[in-house]
Amino acid sequence: MNWLVSPRTLRRQGVMGMNQRNLHFVGRYNPREAYPLVDNKLRTKRLAEKAGIPMPDLLHEVSRQHQIEAIEPNLSQLGEFVIKPAHGSGGKGILVIASRDRGAFVKSSGERVDLNHIKHLLTNIISGLYSLGGRSDDAIIESLVRTHPMFSKLSIDGVPDIRVIVFKGFPVMAMLRLGTHASDGKANLHQGAIGVGIDIQTGEGVGAVQRNRPLTKHPDTGEPLQGIAIPNWRDLLTLAARCHDVTGLGYLGCDIVIDAEKGPLLLEMNARPGLGIQIANGNGLGQRLKAIEALELFAP
Known part of the structure; x- marks a missing residue:
């Protein structure tokens, strides 16, 4: 055409x-x-x-700041997962963790991030940084698709x-x-x-x-x-x-x-x-x- x-x-x-x-x-x-x-x-x-x-399986949902600290031990044990905003669009606010390496979280691109980076992302999501209209949001943590x-x-x-x-x-x-x-x-x-x-x-x-x-x-x-x-x-x-x-x-x-x-x-x-x-x-x-x-x- x-x-x-x-x-x-x-x-x-x-x-x-x-x-x-x-x-x-x-x-x-x-x-x-x-x-x-x-x-x-x-x-x-x-x-x-x-x-x-x-x-994909839902692993955790986060809607309040105190929940981020509560799930920290669980995050540290996960080898692969995806974080996304419940009301996001256009792929913004999505983080794909494909593996772990000596305590670091390894993104699908190969870039390494630490736990503080993930906690900061979760805070940004629930504060509405990526949501439609900028309203407070929920963060979804789900299983990684193979x-x-x-x-x-x-x-x-x-x-x-x-x-x-x-x-x-x-x-x-x-x-x-x-x-x-x-x-x-x-x-x-x-x-x-x-x-x-x-x-x-x-x-x-x-x-x-x-x-x-x-x-x-x-x-x-x-x-x-x-x-x-x-x-x-x-x-x-x-x-x-x-x-x-x-x-x-x-x-x-x-x-x-x-x-x-x-x-x-x-x-x-x-x-x-x-x-x-x-x-x-x-x-x-x-x-x-x-x-x-x-x-x-x-x-x-």
Whole structure:
């Protein structure tokens, strides 16, 4: 798809803009009372656990300063874990500890940090430094996902994830997000991660972009980005579809990782998923969403 064309041409090709997403899909199909279920990652975890949807294990939650000192002995015993804000976005405030070395905590990038660094991060999280609106927040400490071997040469430091757009219970578009040095290992397109469009039927890659520019190889590893096939694809789509059932959100994004031992795990959900997935797929969301809306016209 040529993206340097007129807005009229893009609309004809089914490319959806932010206004259309917000007014026609988010505003129409997502009840406001359901937003807290996905905006708060702790609530998402509890909801998923109740519904039997697998997620990384919750190790600790911290909401008060005194709790940081209380869990210090437990932190010192953990070999690997992830810290994230419950109301964070864009990958901010996330710390991935991949191993320990002589008392130090080793990040997925190889950088070493000490316990004081971790305690300082927890303090910043609960004070609201990374939360939407700057309000006080909860810190989540959860188990580390073990990257599936298929992705070992395709991502830098962090764990790749798959964003699936789900509309009225139907997975309609998917994208694999690969960390890079530019994104500090985070699977965040705005920070320089790679987006690989995925054929929703087969789970196979259809093209890759970084900062909206096409790629054929990973810029850091040199690994080719063609021929990617996502393992456990049907299970992953089933997991994504169930997220509609448990939240009541008609239009949402599901971020899923594939653990080497546990298979697909839900990381989080988003009631206002971004539109960069269209660029990665070289295809617009509009026609697919309209096709699903049209199913109502033929329902018995």
